[in-house]
Amino acid sequence: MPLYDFRCPEGTVFESTFPMAMVPDSMACPECQQQARRQMSPPRLSIAGSAEFRLIDSTKRSAHEPEVVTGRTGAARQATRYTHNPLHQKLPRP
Ligand SMILES: [Zn+2]
Structure with a gap:
């Protein structure tokens, strides 16, 4: 239900919801x-740009356009060294 603003002759402003x-x-x-x-009052559109709105938007978007993950994000993946024998450095790499 929409929220409406009312103002009395004394100047008190209050809100009330009605269909x-x-x-x-x-x-x-x-x-x-x-x-x-x-009173006339502007519509409350402040939800746009909030974290709640972004979550709802990304959830709706992912239903039709799933994000494709091609690899790990962030730091580049580094190979772990299992050996320190210099001859192993000459072996073919995958
Ligand atoms: Zn009043």
Whole structure:
């Protein structure tokens, strides 16, 4: 349900949620009980760019375009030396 802003004549601003078809033009202020009018307010799109949004986006994208992993990322892989015999250095490598 959308969140709507209301402002009473005293200047108190409060929020309330309503179904879009049932939102009133005014409602009673919780502090002074006067009729508070509904205000225009910008949509809250702040989820874009957040970690939550990136996770949802990458999860949806990976369902259709799985990421291909071609190797280890980060440091280049180094061969482990098993021997120190210099003759073994001349052996063919795979
Ligand atoms: Zn008020």
